[in-house]
Amino acid sequence: MARILGIESSCDETAAAVVVNGSDVQSNVVASQVDLHRKYGGVVPEIASRAHIECIHNVVRMALTEASCKPSDVDAIAYTSRPGLVGSLLIGATAAKTLGWAWQKSLIAVNHVEAHAVSAAIDADAAPWPAVALVVSGGHTSLYRVDGFGSIRLLGATIDDAAGEAFDKVATMLGLGYPGGPIIDKVSESGDPKAHLFPRTLLGSDSLEFSFSGIKTAVRYRIHGTGQTTGGLEQLSEQGVADIAASFQQAVVDVLVKKTMRAVAQNGAANVVLGGGVAANRSLRKSLEAECQNRKLGFHAPKMAYCVDNAAMIAAMGYHMFRDGKTAAFDGDVCAR
Numbered sequence: 001m002a003r004i005l006g007i008e009s010s011c012d013e014t015a016a017a018v019v020v021n022g023s024d025v026q027s028n029v030v031a032s033q034v035d036l037h038r039k040y041g042g043v044v045p046e047i048a049s050r051a052h053i054e055c056i057h058n059v060v061r062m063a064l065t066e067a068s069c070k071p072s073d074v075d076a077i078a079y080t081s082r083p084g085l086v087g088s089l090l091i092g093a094t095a096a097k098t099l100g101w102a103w104q105k106s107l108i109a110v111n112h113v114e115a116h117a118v119s120a121a122i123d124a125d126a127a128p129w130p131a132v133a134l135v136v137s138g139g140h141t142s143l144y145r146v147d148g149f150g151s152i153r154l155l156g157a158t159i160d161d162a163a164g165e166a167f168d169k170v171a172t173m174l175g176l177g178y179p180g181g182p183i184i185d186k187v188s189e190s191g192d193p194k195a196h197l198f199p200r201t202l203l204g205s206d207s208l209e210f211s212f213s214g215i216k217t218a219v220r221y222r223i224h225g226t227g228q229t230t231g232g233l234e235q236l237s238e239q240g241v242a243d244i245a246a247s248f249q250q251a252v253v254d255v256l257v258k259k260t261m262r263a264v265a266q267n268g269a270a271n272v273v274l275g276g277g278v279a280a281n282r283s284l285r286k287s288l289e290a291e292c293q294n295r296k297l298g299f300h301a302p303k304m305a306y307c308v309d310n311a312a313m314i315a316a317m318g319y320h321m322f323r324d325g326k327t328a329a330f331d332g333d334v335c336a337r
């Protein structure tokens with residue numbers, strides 16, 4: 001048995017969790033900074049790192065208290081070492097190193113996007129491998145072949161915006177607020193997904209890369225008029241806004257589902273797993289599940305708490321790395337990419 005303390009600070013959530021044997025989540029504490037960044041319409045790196053400093057101590061303490069866990073009960077400390085905002089990553093890494101040094105524990109440096117790729121396995125009945133994993137977050141849109149926690153191979157990624165980033169930017173264009181993903185998800189419920197035909201960019205016929213900049217521009221022109229960058233929003237009714245949101249969401253979901261199935265066809269996996277903040281999107285979960293059912297593939301989505309940034313997935317991934325002897329040096333660096 002191994003009990004891992006996980007620490008996550010790669011973007012705008014400060015999180016800590018205690019997870020036993022990679023799946024039994026004893027605590028999962030997340031302090032979101034969304035209110036601090038809202039007025040800027042996106043994450044401000046300097047504000048994010050300062051906020052991590054202010055709350056990381058309490059977040060770690062809460063995670064230990066909720067799990068009734070003393071420092072001596074912890075076997076190792078896993079932290080996000082990449083990718084992310086460098087200043088933010090440094091806070092989590094420094095906290096992990098300080099506690100590791102004080103408590104004499106091993107350190108494990110975890111890749112945040114790979115942790116998203118395996119987050120559907122947390123609290124699950126059986127391991128969903130071999131699988132194609134679709135990770136859709138604010139910073140990444142990636143397909144992986146996953147044969148186990150220690151065997152994660154990148155198949156393709158976005159060449160421009162991430163899917164979550166596109167949700168956030170389109171929500172801003174529609175005057176819906178920040179963060180845009182959950183708002184577009186909600187507003188789309190009352191919109192017609194067939195009202196506008198936005199482009200589905202698939203790139204080459206066997207490409208597993210993504211591009212979301214074209215659809216963003218198409219939405220911009222739909223709102224402001226072709227070639228325009230301002231105006232037009234005030235002419236849209238509430239229904240008009242909902243129709244654009246729903247049509248945009250449908251186009252993004254169509255591309256994500258199609259590319260995931262393309263990856264399955266090329267890689268012969270029997271399962272599809274989903275991960276990342278956009279994995280909370282109800283339309284995406286529904287469409288991907290339906291397509292998997294049609295093709296007799298297993299479909300595994302993370303519980304909602306493990307979609308957006310969290311430390312349970314860092315501790316879960318960390319457990320498997322710890323078991324495989326993949327510990328990190330105390331002078332290890334963090335990396336933006």
Ligand code: KG4
Nearest residue numbers: 137138139164181182277278280281308309
């Ligand atoms: O994984 P995550 O918490 O952070 C990164 O690693 O980037 O993902 C955050 C992203 C944001 O872009 C947010 O708008 C999006 O996930 N998101 C959603 C939903 N909930 C969060 N996008 C679409 N539908 C949702 N329900």
Ligand code: ZN
Nearest residue numbers: 116137277309
């Ligand atoms: Zn993330």
